[in-house]
Amino acid sequence: MQFLTTARLNYELMNEATILASIKCMRTPGQTVLSEILSSDRPAEMTDLVHDMAHGTYTRINIHSPGPLSLQYSAQATPTHSLIAGASLTSPHPSTLPAELLPFIYPSRYCQSDRLREVAEEIAGNELSAFAKVSRIVDWIHQHISYAPGTTSEQDSATDILEKRSGVCRDFSHLAIALVRALSIPARYLTAYAAQLEPQDFHACFEAYLGEQWCLFDPTHLAPLNGIVRIASGHDASDTALASLYGDIVGSEVQVCCTSQSPLSPITQDELRQSKTAFVLG
Known part of the structure; x- marks a missing residue:
């Protein structure tokens, strides 16, 4: 069955900071990720760090200036x-x-x-x-x-x-x-x-x-x-921390949604x- 997942993570930065985020759907032999996008509402350097199939994907996000930050993630996945x-x-x-x-x-x-x-x-x-x-x-x-x-x-x-x-x-x-x-x-x-x-x-x-x-x-x-x-x-x-924060940064809001694309x-x-x-x- 296909699912649509979305997440929004909001932060306030007082200075430059780094986020290690683990919110991407895992890719396994039994779970296909059909599409996904992780974006930021302001300039940020994003690098995926894949440990192995047993752990999932971590995204290192470097932000170089203070101010509010919003990360948005959406994916379509089909776990079996x-x-x-x-x-x-x-x-x-x-x-x-x-x-x-x-x-x-x-x-x-x-x-x-x-x-x-x-x-x-x-x-x-x-x-x-x-x-x-x-x-x-x-x-x-x-x-x-x-x-x-x-x-x-x-x-x-x-x-x-x-x-x-x-x-x-x-x-x-x-x-x-x-x-x-x-x-x-x-x-x-x-x-x-x-x-x-x-x-x-x-x-x-x-x-x-x-x-x-x-x-x-x-x-x-x-x-x-x-x-x-x-x-x-x-x-x-x-x-498996969803978001590890490094630097002068605090979280302000998390929104998550997961819906099936057909009756579950x-x-x-x-x-x-x-x-x-x-x-x-x-």
């Missing part, structure tokens, strides 16, 4: 997905895990999995399959963590969220990743545009490596999984839980 039975999905033991996946079982800045092993084991209970363990963690977070904008900051980590019992999509995903990694299952953070998310904003989910593929989960249950358009993925939000029949986290089905985003 598949549904697979969850009962059969396992996760490789660390002794056989491919080298490229090892970083995703390690603790990271916002996901201190080494401090949450006992909590993760208690939540997973007697579940035997990796898919069932991840599903139990997603369910537990949805039931025990309140979605409450304004209760956390960009400094809060998984352990902070576990204590506060509230947060936003970023926090839900960080906690889920930490708990999943504590069970030696690879997990990674995902930023995205999300159709039918209300109110419209950038969104964060996570993926767990099950059955030799990355399976998508959304502990917030706020957006249909088949309405997700990838932006970037990484160990946690420190790898939502595939929700609730439906997947009930049918014990895994969702794989292309």
